[in-house]
Amino acid sequence: MQTVTTFSNHDLRDEIKAYWSLRAETFDTQPGHEIFSEAERTAWQTLLRRHLGDGNDREALDLACGTAVVSHLLDDLGFRVTGMDWAEPMLERARAKARARGRAIRFLMGDAENTMELDGSYDVITNRHLVWTLVDPLSAFREWHRLLRPGGRLLIVDGDFVNPGLVARLARKVSDWLGTGNTHNGPSTGALTATHQSILSRVYFSGGARAEAVVDLLRQAGFDKMTVDTDMRAIHRTQKKNFGFLKGLERATQHRYAICAEKSAAG
Template sequence: MRPNATLRDDIRDYWSARAASFDAAPGHGIATQTERVAWQRLLTRHLGIGHSRKAMDLACGTGEMAGVLCDLGYDVTALDWSEAMLDIACTKAIKSGREIAFRQADAEVTMEPDASHEVLLARHLVWTLVDPAAAFSEWRRILRPGGRLLIVDGDFVAAGWPSRLLHWIAGWMAPSSAPSQSRDLTEQHRSILERVHFKNGARAEAVAALLRSAGFTDIIVDRRLGSINRAIGRHAGILHGIKRQTQHRYAISAMRPFQ
């Protein structure tokens, strides 16, 4: 086993190498206004409208969700450890006229002040965490009392037979138009997945239990992601949309208690 610092470096380098093609993969970039509205509805359901409240997008990638938060009226800071991802996210924000502050830092060790944000968002981050218990404690620390965390994630490892079958059918009928990974990147991804905490899949129940242990309360597991999946499916193809529906995907919201 390599030390955790090396694993975190590998994770950063992998996503930096993926940055240029990241948005082309279905579910990464927001491809249509219908999908954007579906994301807005999910965030509003759990976090409410911004009203200039301070929000942080953890591991923001190319800044898609930071843009959604900004459009909902939040005062947004977007954090990522990959300089390549941040460059793309910053360019998007400038072109769209969105005012978003960017920070380069590890989402597991944010270096943010105590109680500095009222909302935290983590999309497709938890499954890659090296030490989720420590990360959740860190996120609780930087949330204000009464602030909310929203996680959007899934088990992308232990796919059930319907998802595997649909993946095979989709590949046979219509190879993906998204850029394929090189052999080196595929091997790097496999190596990372073998070493992260959720190497066997990030199930909602396990994530919720760790949040509870970290001191979060009012934990809600929400699997009503159908409108997002359908919007992505209409753009990426019906089989991809059905595949998403069969996967273990979820949103989890949690609150930092006042005491």
């Protein structure tokens, strides 16, 4: 008789939390996570400003903030920033970084799918590489809609990391042949790689977080005026010097995007 092991959403969320807690120690050493040049910082700020405008003291919530890379970008643009993450090791590094830079960023431990924040608390919500990990994205998007004030904006930066294009597939084959391995943006150790793959196989977007699927769920959650921005070239150009040739090639040809969605001014 075959034994089938099932995982509840609670179990999977706990695994995701533990995984990112382990990743915290090396998170800022990895290109694509931390920013390694002023040119890259400027490219990210340009993307944020293109969709959100200048901060002008507006309230911003950076969900799954990690070590606060995006939180600091928002702070630089003049937003009043709250960073939220559910991995305490990430938050420890985020708080230390803010102290070192003398920034008054508020950090909270919380679940991006159930923040416990009050209705209409924020003008802007951001997240980077969070959506692909969500267990129930529609519920999460409804939660984010609830948190925004009328006319508020949500900016999602994410991608399909499951279905590589032809160039990425060839890059991986060449990398495997050369023995360089691990051209994806995941962990480098065998145990963490296995955990990463296990989690990826069970999240909602296990088949890949395509922009059109994310937009469809955002509409169901009540958002309108969606903009899908796939022009990430300026960011990729500044990052490629920190990647090997094959990794840089793969990254530049992946389905990566920024989605800006608005909450109706009518609420």
